Amino acid sequence: MRWLAGAAVVALVGLLALGTWGLFPRPPVPSWEEATAAFGARNAVAAIVLGARLWDTLLEVLVYAMALVGVRMVLRPLSRVQPVPPVSETPLLTRAADILLGPIVVFAIYIASSGHLGPGGGFPAGAILGSGLLLLALAKGAERLAQELHEPSLERVEYGAIAALLALGGLILVLSWRGSWLLVGANVLIGLEVAIGAWVVLHHFASSRGEV
Amino acid sequence: MEGIAAAALGIALGGSGLWTLVRRRNVIWKLLGLNVAAGGAILFLVAVAHRPGARPAIEGLGSGPAADPLPQALVLTAIVIHFATLALALVYVIFLTEHRHTQDVHKLEREPEEP
C-alpha cells in the first residue's frame, strides 16, 4: 500500500512535469481592453468574474451558501446550551477590536465597491469583514455578539442577497445589460453574502465547542 | 523563469499535499494535505496565466504585456469553492468526533455501533 501510494504520487508529479515542459514559452495574450470596457470595468478579472462568467460566479456563490446550510444543519444540534465565555476579558483586546473594526469595515466596503476598477472584489471584502467580526467576537464573546447580530434576520438577508444576485445574473446574462453599476452591485451583494457566511461559519465553529 | 518556477512549485505542492493525504491517518491532517494540494493546482493555473515581465490585467496599471485574466478569474472561483468544501468537511469531522470520538480513519472505517 505504501509503495503503491508513493508510486502513484511520484508518477503523477512526473507526468505533470512532463506536461508542463511543453507549455513554455507561453504565447502572447490577446488584447482584452475592449471587452473589459464593454462591461464598464477596468479590471479584466472583475469583468470576467462579474460579467462574462457571472454564471460560474453564481454557481460558486451557491456552493458557498450551501456549505453554510450544511454548517448550520450539522452544528446547530451540537451546540452547547451553556454560553461560551469570551476568550479573554482584557480591556486591551476589547479596545483594539473597537478601534480596528471601523477601518476594517471601511476597507472592506472600499475593496468591494472598487473591485471593478482595481484589485479587489466581493469575495476578499466579505472575507475581511468576516474576519473582523471574528476579532470582535473574540473580544466581546461570541454569544453576546450573536445576540446583537440576530441570526434569523441575517439568514434572511443572506438568502435575499443570493436571490438578488440571481436576478442581477438575469439582467447581465439574459438581457445583456452592461454598466459599471451592475458590477458594483454584484460585488457588494457577493461581499454581503460572504461576510455573513464567514460570520456564520466562525460563530458556529466557535460556539458549539465542547467543554474545553 | 518566474512562470516555470511557479509551475514547478505548484506541482511540488500538489505532490506533497497528495502524499500527506494518502499517508496520514488523522482526517484533519488529510484535509491539510488536500489544502496544500489544491493550493498547488490553483498556483499552477496562475502560473499558466503569467507571461514574462507581465503586469496585472488592469487597465491603466503599468505598461507592457498583461497577464492572461481568464485563468486568474477561474482561480478566484476555485479558491472559494475549495474553502466552502473545506468548511463542510471540517463540520463533518466535528460531527464524527462528537459521535464516534475519533478522527482516525482506520477507527472510523470500522462499522459504528449504532444501526
Added chain:
Amino acid sequence: MATVLLCALTLALAVFALTRRRLLWGVIGVGAHSLALAGVYLFLAAPDVALTEAAVGFALVTFIYLLALRRTGRLVVAATEVYPLLYQEGDAVAGLEWEILERFGRWLHRDIEVLWVARADIPRLLAAGEADLAAGGFLPREGERVLLSRPLVPTRMIAVRTGPGPCGAVAGDRGQDHLPPGGPTYEDPEELASALARGELGGAVVDLLRLREWQLRDRVGEAETAAVEEDLAFRFAVAPGEEEVHQALEGFLGELEASGDLARVRERYLG
C-alpha cells in the same frame, strides 16, 4: 529572482507544516505557507488572486482550522512506559492511567495520542507545545515547570543495592537528584535494568513501581532496599501553558474520585 526565492520559501513552509507531529503546528505552518503563496501571486501579476488568497486562503481557512482544532483537537500525551500505569500491549496502549485518559478523552470529545519518549525529553516536549500532558513513569523534578494533577498512585523513591559498585539512575528522572556524584545515568529504564542485571552497577535509584516491575519480570534478583529517600505520587503533568486542560482534568478527576470509579480502577490494577 525574488519570485524564485519566494517560491522556495513557500515550498519550505509547506514541507515544514506537513512534516510536523502536532496538528496545531501543521495548521499554523499551512497558514504561513498560504501567506507566502499570496506573495507569489503578487509577483505573478495576479493582485486579485493574491488578495483573495490572503483573505480566504489564509485568514478564513486558518481560522476555521484553528476553531475546529479547538473543538476537536487531540490531546497528545508524552509518556514513558511503566507497568501497570501505562504500557504497550502489542500495538495498543493499556494500563491504569490509560483507562483514565481514555475516559477523559471521551469526556472532552478529544482523541488521545500517546508519544513514547525518553524521560529526559518530556519537559522539552511540554514546553514546546508538542505534547499537552505527561504520564506514565514521569515524576517531575525541582525546577520543571508543569501543572500537576491530583495524586493518582502513591509511590516513593528508593535506592536499591544489589552488590558493590556505583549506583545508576534514569537520565532526567527524579532518581538522578538522589544519585551519589559520579553515578551513571541511562536514557531508558530498560537499559538501566540490563546494566544492573549484567552487574555493571551495584545499585539504582528508582521508584517503587519500577522496582516492582523489575521484580515481576525477574530483572533484579537479590535486592536490598537500602534507604527510603522520598515519598511521592504518580500523577498527570500538564504543559505549563494549558491551564484550560489542567482545570478540565482536575474537574474530571474530582468527579471520578467522588463517584468511586478512581478507587475501583486503582483496585483493579494495583490490587
Added chain:
Amino acid sequence: MNVALTGVLTYLALGVVGLLGRGRLCAALAILAGLAALAAWAPGFPERVMGGLPWGVPVAGDTLALAFWALILFVHAAVLWHERHRTGAFHPLLTLLMGTCLGTVFSRDLFNLYVALELASLLSFLLAGYEGKARAVWASLQYLVLATVGMTLYLFGLGLVYGKLGTLSISEIAVRSPDLSDPALAVGVGLLLAGAAVKGGLFLFGLWLPPAHGYAPTGVSAVLSGVVVKMGAVALARLSEAFPVGPVLVALGILTGFGGLLYALWEQDIKVFLAFHTVSQLGYLLIGFGLGGPAALGAILYAVAHGLFKGLLFLAAGTGIEGMGVRSIPALAGHLSLPVVLGLGVGTWAIVGLPPLAGFAAKGALAAGVPSAAKWVLFALGVGTAASFSKLIPLLRPAGRQGGLGGMGLLMGAVVGFGLWGLAEFSGLMTPGAWGEAFLGAGAGYVLYLAVRRFHPRLPRFTLDRAAVATLLGAVGLALGVLLA
C-alpha cells in the same frame, strides 16, 4: 438560450426562496417553470456564448440537454410527490440540486462543467447526510475528500489544456482537432477525465458512491442514482466531444460495468446493492458515449430509462426499508407490501431489459448503434445485471396491500410508457430475435445467479486510503492511456 437560462435561474431562485419557507410550494412552482422553459426551447437551440465573447460560457440545447431536462423534471416531480411529508430544507435543497443539474447539461465549457458538478455534489451530500446519521456523514466526508482530490486533478488538467489551447469551449477545442500525442495535452486530458470520473462515481474513481447513495434518505437515493451521478457521465461525454478519447471512454466503461457488477453480485444490503448497480450501469453510458454517433443517442436514451427505473427501484426499496426497519435482502423477503413489491417488480423487469418496458427499448437502441464486438460486451453486462437482480426474486411476494404507490406510480407509468414508445419508434425491436435475445439474457443471468450464489468471495473493501490511492493511480493510468493511445 435565453429561455433555458431563465428557466434555470428561476429554478435556482425558487430553491433559495424556499429555504426561507414554503419549500414544497416553491419546488412545485420551479417544476412548472422548468416545464414551461423546456416547452419554449423544445426542439433545441444552437450553441451561443453566454456573457459574450471572448470569455463567456458557451451553452447549447442539444439532444442530450433536451433528454436530460425531461428526465430531471420528471424525476423531481415524482420525488416531490413521494416525499411530500418532508419539511424544512429538504425540498429547497432538492430544487437547487435539480436546478444545478438542468444547468449542467447544457453547459459546453470545461470550467463551468466543473463548477456545476461541484455544486451538484455538494448539494447531494447535504441531502445524503440530511438525517444526521453518523454512517451517512462518514460516507459524505469520504466523498468530500475524494471529490477534492478529483478537483485538484481536474484543475491541473485544466491548466495544461488551457495553457496549450488557450480556450475552454468544448466546440472550439473540437474544431481545432487537438493532437493528443503532445504530452502536455495528453496529460491534461487524462487528468480532466480523472476529475470527471471521480464526480461520476466510476469504478476505481468513485468508490465513495455506494455507501453515500446507500445510506441516503429514500427520495434522495432515487434522485442521486437516477439523475445526479449521470452528470459525471455527461461531463465525460462532453470531454469526448472535445477530444478524441472515445477508446479510453469505452475501456473505462467496460471496467466500470464489470467492476460494479462484481460488487453488486454478492451485496446483501438492498440499497447498497442498488447503488453498486448504478455504478455498473454507468458502464453502458460510457461505452455508448465513447463510441459516439448512434451509440451516443442510445446512451442518452439509456440514461433517461435508467433514471426512471432506478429511481423507481430506490423509492420502492426505501419504502420497504422504512416500513420494516431492516436493510438486508433476505430479511426483507416476504414482508413487503403490495405497492413496494409492484415497484420492485416493474423496476427489476425493466432493468433486466425484458420487453416491453423501458430497459428493453433503451438497451435495444444502444445495441443497434454499436459494432458487433461491443454487442457482446453489452450482452455480457446484461447477463450480469440479470444475475445480480435474481437476488430480488424472493422479495416479490407481497405480504399485504397497505400503503399507496406515491411517486412510484408516476415512475411506473413512465417506465411502461417509455418502453411502448420505444417499441413503436425502433422497428428492430419488434422482432422475435430481439425478444428472444432479451429473454435468453435474463435466463442466462438466472442460471449464473444459481451458480454463484453459494460462493461468498471476500472482495477487497475500499477504505478511504485505498480509494484515494486508486483514484491517483487511475488518474496516472488515464493520462498514460491518453498519451499512448
